[in-house]
Amino acid sequence: MSISVRYFARLREQLGRSGDELDAEGIRTPADAWARANGGDTLPANTLVAVNQDYASLDSTVRDGDEIAFFPPVTGG
Amino acid sequence: MTSRILTTPLEPWAALADFERQRFAGSAAHGASAVFVGTMRDLNEGDEVHGMILEHYPGMTDGYLERLREEAAKRWELLETLVLHRVGELNPGDPIVLVAVWSAHRTAAFDACRWIMEELKSRAPFWKRETLAQGSRWVEHNTPG
Numbered sequence: 001m002s003i004s005v006r007y008f009a010r011l012r013e014q015l016g017r018s019g020d021e022l023d024a025e026g027i028r029t030p031a032d033a034w035a036r037a038n039g040g041d042t043l044p045a046n047t048l049v050a051v052n053q054d055y056a057s058l059d060s061t062v063r064d065g066d067e068i069a070f071f072p073p074v075t076g077g
Numbered sequence: 078m079t080s081r082i083l084t085t086p087l088e089p090w091a092a093l094a095d096f097e098r099q100r101f102a103g104s105a106a107h108g109a110s111a112v113f114v115g116t117m118r119d120l121n122e123g124d125e126v127h128g129m130i131l132e133h134y135p136g137m138t139d140g141y142l143e144r145l146r147e148e149a150a151k152r153w154e155l156l157e158t159l160v161l162h163r164v165g166e167l168n169p170g171d172p173i174v175l176v177a178v179w180s181a182h183r184t185a186a187f188d189a190c191r192w193i194m195e196e197l198k199s200r201a202p203f204w205k206r207e208t209l210a211q212g213s214r215w216v217e218h219n220t221p222g
């Protein structure tokens with residue numbers, strides 16, 4: 001199993017990819033996943049976080065098989 | 078109670094007529110209907126906008142709109158709710174979103190319609206990318222109310 005990471009909108013364009021598949025070993029929070037996937041790159045200010053398609057925070061608990069998403073402030077409607 | 082993400086043009090008035098025919102056939106309990114339709118403008122932050130691409134987070138958007146409807150139904154006495162939202166390529170004048178609420182009385186209908194729309198704008202995972210005369214840009218934030 002692994003942890004899926006997804007990026008949307010401006011963040012997806014900045015990173016040049018729409019997601020990453022990470023080995024779940026050692027990843028306990030979205031912050032861990034970001035650090036693993038993006039090395040030393042700082043998470044842009046105002047970035048929102050979701051775990052399994054529900055709003056979460058950088059220090060929420062994640063488990064093997066979870067889907068984490070990072071995205072900019074939303075602009076629908 | 079229905080919410081849906083549309084990849085094809087949204088025709089709000091036809092959708093409303095169809096929905097009312099289906100849900101209120103032979104019934105007249107809905108004394109109040111409140112409707113909001115959001116349409117793509119051709120001007121934003123002083124620039125002419127030629128087109129737009131609406132991106133979303135498939136799955137999370139559906140789930141979020143569904144939860145909004147459930148939450149609204151807890152807060153107000155509603156008979157029906159319809160939320161339709163476009164994604165994909167849009168042109169100025171194209172309808173983007175429809176929020177419609179039916180209730181026995183106007184206060185619940187007006188208040189729930191407004192609440193759903195404001196929650197959708199501030200939390201539902203959609204992102205707008207505008208095409209201008211030269212290039213394109215992500216919309217940074219929604220205009221206040």
